[in-house]
Structure formats: C-alpha cells, structure tokens
Amino acid sequence: MKFNSELDDIVTYEGGKPIELVVREFGIKEEDVIKLASNENPNGTSLNVIEAIKEHASKVSIYPDDSMYRLKDSLAERFRVESENIIIGAGSDQVIEFAIRAKANKNLKILTAGITFAMYEIYAKQIGVEVVKTNSITHNLDEFLTIYKNNRDEIGIIFLCLPNNPLGESIPTREVYKFISEIDSDTLVVVDGAYQEYAIFKDKKYEVVPSDLIDRFHNVLYLGTFSKAYGLGGMRVGYGIGQKSIIDVLYKLRPPFNITTLSIEAALTALEDEKFVEDSLRLNFNQMKRYEEIADKNQIDYINSYTNFITLIFNEKYSSKEIADILLREGIIVRDLTSYGLNAIRVTIGQPRQNDRFLESFEKILLG
C-alpha cells in the first residue's frame, strides 16, 4: 500500500533503554540495573502523588474531565496567567507537535540549535517540514539571528530549548528577551522550559518567567513539563503557555481526553508539593559536583549543565559508543549521543548510590 511520501524517511525517536530491556537482554537482576538515561527524577515523585493515585485508582473507568479546568486553574495560579493562556499536553512533547502542525508547513521551516531535543525535527519531518539548524551545537543566539534575518520569510517557528536537552547549556534570560525582540511578530518562538526548574535553582539570571515572557512577546509559546523536576515522566503531562490567540489554535489540534484521569490527579498533587521539588533540585546540583570533579580530574570535557543531567564529551582517545556499551553490560544505562553526531554521553544525575556506581565504573573505563 502506498502511504504519504513525507513518511518515507522519518527517523524514529530513540528513548532511553528501559530497565526491563536490560534485564531481558543481559540477564542482569532488575534491582542491579541503574537507569541514568532518561533524565527521570531519581527521587521518584512526591509521596503525596503516590497517595493521590491510589486514592483515585477506582476512577480509571471514567474519561478525564476534558476541560481540565482544575489543572489549568492550578497552573494559571502558579504562573500568574489566566486559564485561557494554558493548554495541557500528553507531555510537553504533544504541545510541540501542535505548534509545528499549526504553524509550520512545506514553505515554513523551523529553526533550531545544532543539537537539541530530537522531537522538534521528528514532528517536523512527519509533515514534510524542513529543519534549519545552527552550526553551533549549543544555542548561539547570534547565529540564530543571522540565519533568521537571511531567511525571514521561510522560517515559521524558532525553537529555543532552555536549558537545552541533550547538552545542558542555557542562556541568560536578558539575552533571550533581546533575541526575541528582533523576531517578527508573525514568527512563533517556542521557549521549551522542560528543565527550567533546574536552571532557576542554579542561577536566577536564567529564569524565564512565563507571564512576563508572554506579556512582552505575543508570538511566544512557553512549554513546561511534569516529567522532570516533578517526577512524573511516566504520567505524560506537560503544558503550553501563550497568548489566548495562540492557545486557541493549538486547541484545534488537541485530541479529546489527551491525558489520563490519573495524570490529572497526579499533576495537581505534584504541583502542591514544593518541598519535593526543592529537595530534588538540591540533591541534583550537589551530586553534579561529583561528576564535574571526576571529569576535571580525568580531563574529560563537559558542558556546564543547568539540568538534571551532564553531557561528557570525549576526545578521539575514547568512543562514547564503546563506553556506553561497557556501562550497559554492567547494568548502567546512559545515553550515547553518537546518533546526534557527537562523541559524548549524557548521564542523568542519580541518587548518591547510583552516582557512586556510575562514577566508579566510568573511571575504571577511562583508565582502560
């Protein structure tokens, strides 16, 4: 059967290997596998969330309240915007998809950093949208601006992933604002803040305040997620914040009941437990120092990270693929970035004991 030709050369997203797969493939006991590959919260999630899920477990036969008014109201209050400025997605991923399908097309490309979140490109390719990338792998706003100015009429969406996944860098908010102010009002700028909680904890100068952002720039869509700092990667809840005129159009692409009944309850409860998030952030950056020290000691390059992971970049002496493979056989799952064209691995900062194991194995591998 013939299908639409846009699909011919689509790259499929490669998620972090799940623990089950390693158990199956290498016969390692489940409790001995540590997964530092998907930037999940190593603290799990708030105990209140787990209680809420148990409490609402018997409601799974009922479709979710598709208006999602309680969750939107809670987010609106948290971010000091109106409920009409918010759209809920099955992960912020889904809001990325809405944005691309609503604004980009065969004549309107998207512009991204050289290496950034893979789903921008995947969703674009699904509908035959071209992707323009900066030569710089990290976000270089000067280069973004030059490309934009030279191709103004051909670019529909600019994606800024701040902080950037899978590299970890971010950009001070002042510079971001300055950049956006140079962009035409008919170009959509998506500020993907999936890791913003981490950036804010590390350095307030990197904080993007959604209410402020969308007040100043009516062509901006801010994205947030419950998958990282809130520890709800398995529940698929994210959100977009923007002017009503943008949100209303994205709504036209939203499938009804796009998150589960339990996801709504989980997100609502997670939003109320600030202590859980703070503890997670503190642990993350305390533990990250250990990674930086080991890297420094062994002269391994890394990118200063504003996230819950660190990207270690190797010189020709090492192969990231080999390192990731050796670690995998020991039951330690990290993300090899070879498919991004980089001799590097991305490691999620884990619990102290997980980090112990990674760092010990890693140093051994480096020493050959």
Add this chain to the structure above:
Amino acid sequence: MKFNSELDDIVTYEGGKPIELVVREFGIKEEDVIKLASNENPNGTSLNVIEAIKEHASKVSIYPDDSMYRLKDSLAERFRVESENIIIGAGSDQVIEFAIRAKANKNLKILTAGITFAMYEIYAKQIGVEVVKTNSITHNLDEFLTIYKNNRDEIGIIFLCLPNNPLGESIPTREVYKFISEIDSDTLVVVDGAYQEYAIFKDKKYEVVPSDLIDRFHNVLYLGTFSKAYGLGGMRVGYGIGQKSIIDVLYKLRPPFNITTLSIEAALTALEDEKFVEDSLRLNFNQMKRYEEIADKNQIDYINSYTNFITLIFNEKYSSKEIADILLREGIIVRDLTSYGLNAIRVTIGQPRQNDRFLESFEKILLG
C-alpha cells in the same frame, strides 16, 4: 499570528459532560449525578486493575517501556497475531489519527457512514482532508460501494465503525467481508471495533476476528480499545491490528511514550480478567431490554444496538435537546445528538439503579 489555513474551520469534539461540570453548573451533589453520556463501563473496571494501579503507583516517575512489548505480546496472544501486527495508541482514537495522517491527504478523501464516530472527520479536517459520507446515517454497504466505485481514485480510507457509535447498529461479518473484497488493495479499510465485545456477546454473526480479517485483506486496519468493555476510559489505551507493512508506517507517526506507565499495567491486568468483561456484557444487554420496553411502550424509535448504549430517536413532538436539558437539570447526563443533525439522544446503559432513575425521569418527560 497567521496559522495554517486547514485549521480555520475545525469543529472541536464535544465529549460527554463530566460529572464535575454538572456539580459546578447546577449545584447538584456529586453522588446524585449519573453520567450516561460517554459509554463508560458502569461496572467500573476489574478490581484487579485497581490493585495493579495501586501496586505500581510508585513507578510514575519512570517513563513507560516504549517498546510496550508486554502489552503487545498479550494482545498478540489474545488475538492470535504477531506482536509486529500491533500498534498501541492513546485510545484507539490515536490510531485513527495515525491512519488518516499516513494515508489521506488533500487529494485522497475518507469515506464514512452518514453519522459515525466524530473523530474521523475531526482528524481529517485537521489536515485538510475531505470527508465523503453516505446519505444513509447508519452503515449501508451498498451505498458505500456505489460511492467508492464512482470515486475510486479519490478515496484513500474507508471507515467502518462496527458497531457504530453513536447509533449502535452493526453489520454481519459475512457482509463486511464481501464488501471489503470489492475494495482495491491500495485503499485502506479501517474496521473500528471499539464496541466489538458487545456485538460478539449479542450475536456471533457480527464478530470480526482480527487475525482472520487481516489474513484475508492486507489493506485492513482493525481497531480495538480498553475504554469500553474493559472499563479503562480514563487510562487511554487502544490498539490497531494490521499487516506489518501498515503497522510499520503508523509507527512513524507514534509519539514516544504515548501511553502512561500505569496505563500499560492497567491494560495488561484488564486483559486477564475475562469474568469482569463477561459480567459487564451480560448486565448491559439485560438492562438494555428495559430501555427497549420503555421505548416500545411509549412509541419511541430506537436503533437495535450492538453496543453499551441505545439511541432513542424522537418524532417532531419532542426535542432531543430539550429532553437532554431537562435530564441534565435532574443530574442525569445523556448525549444529545442534535449536533449530528439528529433529533435523538444516546444513552449509555448504566447500573440498574442508574437506569431506574433515567427511565423514570424519561417517562415523566415523555408524558409531559
């Protein structure tokens, strides 16, 4: 901001009103509201499912196993197909979306019954795909075939919703097979079996066996869901079954992690509790008789239903909108079909006590 023009005149899907909304709008106590509007399972879900959710509640921080191999293996075993013949969707809805985006386009329309599941049209319109409908509101395969033969090159997908939502009719499988055998191998035929469990229980002659179907016809995609007989409407799990060549293409449109960690566990557990499903089906058709009797007694037309709902059609003496409004004020939510161009209401068959309340109120309304 300008957006893609396909979105200009999109109809948004109108789900059944959630209980919370009625509580808010009419000040009725939550325990006094009965929702017979979304074809949820009035028995809830299997108690084993609720236990499984509680047991796995602490895993919500972990992304789902994106290979979903356990769920695919279970479904493959159940339906006697291979795992590679299966794709999992966030509800079968999502598989509908994949199919339309993969196969239909501005030159390849979709063909559906006059009144059928609203999402076919909504997903089509999102990408500017035209919808051709039979004049007959229920499935009339002769009319389908005539239209198809006259527009063979313009039709990319034929949707058969068997049994049909929101009307409830179905078609004997022999006739369905005969129809499909007349369709070109490059036209995709989607057999949406969301309510198949109910049809099979009522009359084996209406049973569509996916393995048989896809063996005979390599251009068919079968859809099933956990939202109805399995009582998992809130968890968003459905599936498509087809030849590998079709499934592989749909996979290119599947967002990673498209169902939640708990949805996988819930579906796996639900699949094992056949008694729950059987009890639900038995209750459904026992209770449906009561609806038919009241309708007969009051000379209200209805469509012979192979589902868990009944569609009551009114003559000019009554207005379905008014009837639905009066019921709503009493805390009874049903689906008015005015927006489908029908003076009718669709009522989910509920628990005996819910049906008591509906039938009593309904008769009172009929008697004015």
